[in-house]
Structures are given as structure tokens and as C-alpha cells.
Amino acid sequence: MVSVNFEQVTKRYEDGTEAVTNLDLEVKDGEFLVLLGPSGCGKSTTLRMLAGLEDISEGEIKIDGIRINDLPAGARGLGMVFQSYALYPHMNIRDNLSFGLKRMKGEAKLPEEEIKARVEQMADMLGLVDELTKQPKELSGGQRQRVALGRALIKRPKVLLMDEPLSNLDAELRHQMRLEIRRLHEELGTTTIYVTHDQIEAMTLADRIAILDKGKLQQHCPPMEAYHNPANEFVEGFLVKHLNDIKATADSLFKE
């Protein structure tokens, strides 16, 4: 059972501005949660606090009921996919995938064969078997994003974090990767937190969405519920109206 709890979490910068204010959020085991909001709403900061890349000013974040505020990023058992892929440019794909596994220490330390087996299994799952000896720069955008996904998943993380992973891809690839991410989630059942500003991505991927604006949680519920019963004006404007606009555009396009 992996659950994540944000309890009254606040992120305050040195100059006093608050990126996230008193956030209460619960992510259930095996759930796909999408953090949705316009840029600057604090969704990335929330994710980075959980990942250990930003300090938490106030409040607590718990994974499985254990406070992780002061654990270093590497010890939290998380995998993260970055917007820019952030593949290690000087290593081939095999080394990129196994880098995290080789860093495991103490009891978690893995034998060589196990690392090799896991890399092969992950490459197979993501369709990267032929690319293992290539350098990241030889890969296409979609393949790179797959490697980034594999690098995050190969450690069997408690929680998979994704920070706008598809925004560097073109529309066709984005659609393809969206399906693939959902497929992987159903296959592996990893608890996932996914940050995006794209309403369509949120609606299609999420079990539940958490809509943020100006650092505050606006609504936290399954996507269709937010669409049918928006909690406030912001959700109405940002989600419902936007989706209706898209629908209207599509309708008028196909009428002619």
C-alpha cells in the first residue's frame, strides 16, 4: 500500500511570496492523480517538494504515513520524469536506465545480473531493445521520453512523478505517449502524480484530478465530476469552459 498525504503544506520563498498555501491532498494507492492548473499555480512546486528538490516551508508530506520532509531526494523511493527528459547525455541508454539501480546501497543493493535483467525487461516493455547501446542524442523525442519513463520506473518506485512530460513532443506523439503512459499505469499499478497544464491530458489520464490556482487547491475529484460539478468559478472557467470551447470548435469544423 502506497499512499501520499500532503498535510497543510506551504511553500514560501525568501521574499515572502507563497507558491503553495496550506495544501491538503491525499493520493491513494495505485491512483493516477493529475495536478492541473495554469502556469505559476504551484503544481510543479508541489511535485518538487514531494520529490525532495524543494524545501517544505510548513506542513508535512507523508508517504505511507511516514514523514519524509527531511529525507534526501534519493532516499524517498521515487521516480521522476522531467519535461526536458534530463537523460545523461554522456551515457548510452543502457547506462541511463541502470544508473539509478547501481546507486542503490546497503540492503537494497542489487546484483549485476538483476540489474541487467531489469534493464532488459524495461527496454522490452518500452520498445527500446534496439536502442540500448545508442546515445541519447541519436534518439527521437518520443524515444527519449520513453527512456526517461523507463529510468523512473526501473527502480520500482513507490510513487512515479511526472512533470509535464509530454509538452516537448508534437501532437501526434503526445497522443501516442498518453495512451502508452495510461497502459503502463494499468500494467504496473504504480501510484502516479502527473503535473500538466493541459486539460485534455488531465481528463484522459487521471483517476482523480487536483486543480490548483494561485497555490491553493480548488477541487479534488474524478475528472468527469469536476466537469459536471465545478466547485467554483475558476474550475468552471479553466476546465469546463475550455473543454466546451474545444468541443464547439470540433463540432463546427466537422459540420462543414
Added chain:
Amino acid sequence: MSGEQVMREWYTPLEVYTLKLWLKPVIVINILLLIFDVLRDMNAAYSAGGIICLIGIERSLPNGVSNLKKDLPLIFSGIAVIIGVISVLSSPSGFDLWLESWLVLPGILGLYWLSAPHVSRWSRSGMKIEDIEQGLARNAAQIFKVERVGKHIILAHFAFIVLLPVVWIIDIAFSPGNSLGGKVGDGFTFEHFSKLLDGEAFWTWLMNSIIVSLGTTIAGLCLAVPAAYAFSRFKFSGRDQSMFSFLLVQMFPGIIILVPYFMVMKSLGLLNSHLGLILAYSVTALPLCVWMLKGFFDTVPRELEEAAMLDGCSRFEIFSKIILPLSLPAIAVTALFSFLAAWNEFLLALTFNTSNDMYTLPVGLASMISATGQSWGDFAAASLLVSLPVVILFILFQKFLVEGLSAGGVKG
């Protein structure tokens, strides 16, 4: 009919076009030569007159679209040639011949090209439309060649100016005797080289130089790499001020720090030692190295480090496994710079080392030209030997160098 008019109006014969194009840089060069004449107290009247003539030709040539009144430029060209010839006759040396060629050749070209029958017909507006069509085609095909020739003539001069001292040194190094005089290419000998390489002094100096330069490179990198990483990644009080004070130190001429350095080295007992020089050089090279490396580290995306952090790397592992391998080109360039700085440095090495055994190559070279005797031949041969590793390093690192310099140059 209007198309024909446009063609007539726009057509300028290639000769006129070329003359107009080439005259501009030639005038600039002549003005530079005039300044040169004045500086070495030569009679500048001829040059000044010549420049007036050249400007005269340039001004009186039509500006592309109108027809040519060719009397004026012809007269100016003639006068330019006459002035040049008189000037050469009054002081016939090789150098003056070259100087005046900048006056005479444009003049002759002007006379020759402007009196071509083709140009004469054009100047009387007596050209048939077929001729104009042909001329336009010729222009289109030839103009880029004309421009290229012009550029190369100028570039060849720059190259000559840069390479002349090198040619000279090579000539002296291979000429018998130890004097500076003599013509290029008179006699050929290895005596200076064999004298150097058989003697002990050169090898001692070479060893000193190698120890000091390598020591400086290693010590400098050990200090600069972590410092630059910290400057690039961490926020701490006094960071910007320190970076700026690094620059400030670079703004003073080296001689200012000479005396304080000497006192410090003396009180530490590091005069006449390799360590003293290594310390001094690494410290003086540090600001540049830190700035260059910081500029490169700034371009390494933070997300890479964050990914490594999530992969369980410690700060040091991030640095050694991610940052260092990625920055190898930049580090190589920085290493090359500190090596060369130490290899070529003269002033500190001269001041700190009083004993002949501790001389580095530059100091050793200088000691050959002393009150006791000026062995220019040996000196030139040694200069060549000293520059050899530098040249080789530059050739090897050329690709890195450009990359590294531009990487640091974008930000920093």
C-alpha cells in the same frame, strides 16, 4: 522599350565596377601607410598627393547608374602613377617599392581599364543593347570573382604581417653565425640546434618549465573546478562580489603584484623553487579559469542534477559522475590555458629565480641575449623549440578550444 532603358541605366562595365570596388580599401590602406610614413619621419608629401588622386578617381567614377565622364578619372590615374614612380625613384628600396605599388598599380589599372574600347563606347552612350546584355551577363558571372580577389589581396597582407616575424626567426635559427643581419635564405645549418640540444642548460630549463607548467595546470584545475562549480550552483553571501573581485584583479597589470609576490615568496622561503612559481601561476590563472568554467557549468541543465539526485547520488557523486564527464572539453581548454600561461610567463619567473638551474625556458631564452654576448642564432633556435609544444597543443586542442571558448562565451 522600358526594359531596355532600365538595362542601359543599370549597366556599368565590369572594369569600372571593379575599379570603384577596389579603390575603397586601397584608399584606406594608403591612408594607413601615410600615417606610417609620418610616424617614421619620412616625406609624406608623395603619399598625400597619391591619396588625393585615388580619392579623385573614386569620386569621379559614376555611382552605378549614370554614364561615365572618363576624362577626370583618367587624369587622376595618370597623376597617381607619376607620383608613385617619382617617389620610388627618389628612394629605391624594396619596402618603398611595395608602399608605392599601392599607388602605382591602382593608377595603371585605372588607365588601362578606363581606356578599354568597351568602356569608351559605354561612356559615349554608344552601346548596342546586345552589348549591354552581354556585359550584364559578364558582370553577373565575374563580380564574385572580383570581390574574392580583392579580399584575398588584403588578407594576404595581413597574413604576411603576422607571419613575417615567424619567417624571420626560422631564418635566423637555420643561418650560420649569431648575428641578426643577412638576407633570408643565405646558408643553412643545424649548428644552433645541435649546440642547444648537446648542452645541459636547455634540458634543465625544459625540465623546469615542464614541472612548473604541469604543476600549475594541476593545481589550478584542482582549485578552479570546484570553485567554478560552487559559483555556478550554490547561492552564498558574497558570491557575486567574489566573482567581480576576480575580474578586478585581472584589470591590474601583472607588474603591480610582482613586488608583493616577491615579498611573500621570500618570507615563505620559496624563491628559487618550483613550488613558488606553481603557486603564483595557479593563483594568477585562477580568475580566468573560474570564469570560463562557471560559464560552462551554467549551461549544464539543472534537471540533470535533479534526476541524478532522485537516482540516489550524493552531491559529490553528482559532481563526479554527471558534471565532470560532461565538462571534459571545457576543462581541457581551461587546462590548456593555464599550461600555456605558465609555459610562456617571463616576469615572475625572472624575479623569483636567481639561480641558473631554476630558470624556466622563457628566462633561459632571455639570458642568451645578455651583456656577455648576444647569440641570436641560438636564441632563435631555442625560440622555435619552445614554441613547438605550444603549436602542437593548439593543433590538438583546436576543436575543443573553439567549443570551449564559445561555451564559456555565451554565458559568463
